[in-house]
Amino acid sequence: MNIHLKKVEQNALLFSASTNFVMAVAGVIAFHSTHIQAIFLDAYFSVIAMLSSFAAIFISHFSGRKTAHFPRGLYMLEPLYGMFKALFSLIITIIAVCGSIRALVVYIVMGVGERLELGPVLLIH
Numbered sequence: 001m002n003i004h005l006k007k008v009e010q011n012a013l014l015f016s017a018s019t020n021f022v023m024a025v026a027g028v029i030a031f032h033s034t035h036i037q038a039i040f041l042d043a044y045f046s047v048i049a050m051l052s053s054f055a056a057i058f059i060s061h062f063s064g065r066k067t068a069h070f071p072r073g074l075y076m077l078e079p080l081y082g083m084f085k086a087l088f089s090l091i092i093t094i095i096a097v098c099g100s101i102r103a104l105v106v107y108i109v110m111g112v113g114e115r116l117e118l119g120p121v122l123l124i125h
Contacts, residue, residue: 013060014057020046031043040095041092048088055081
């Protein structure tokens with residue numbers, strides 16, 4: 001890859017990482033103030049996106065390097081990145097589904113639950 005395209009890729013990844021950082025912080029704050037499972041899922045998908053953006057920056061920087069064991073470059077990092085991102089996404093989804101099922105079972109069996117409050121999520125109550 002020529003130097004210009006590599007610079008464009010790095011700039012796009014930095015922009016993506018910074019945007020994902022803002023979304024992750026906002027999502028985590030919203031979840032911890034509301035404890036809504038749907039916001040949990042969205043917040044931690046944003047955290048995964050942020051972490052994967054930083055990993056993509058690292059991989060983009062080092063994937064072209066050649067070593068004795070990898071004479072054509074460290075391009076095997078790219079599928080490894082995809083595998084870990086998919087694994088983390090699956091784990092977060094399973095956690096959210098288990099939390100939702102638990103809340104549903106508690107509501108059906110014991111009749112204990114909270115009414116849904118509709119409105120904006122604000123930091124100040």
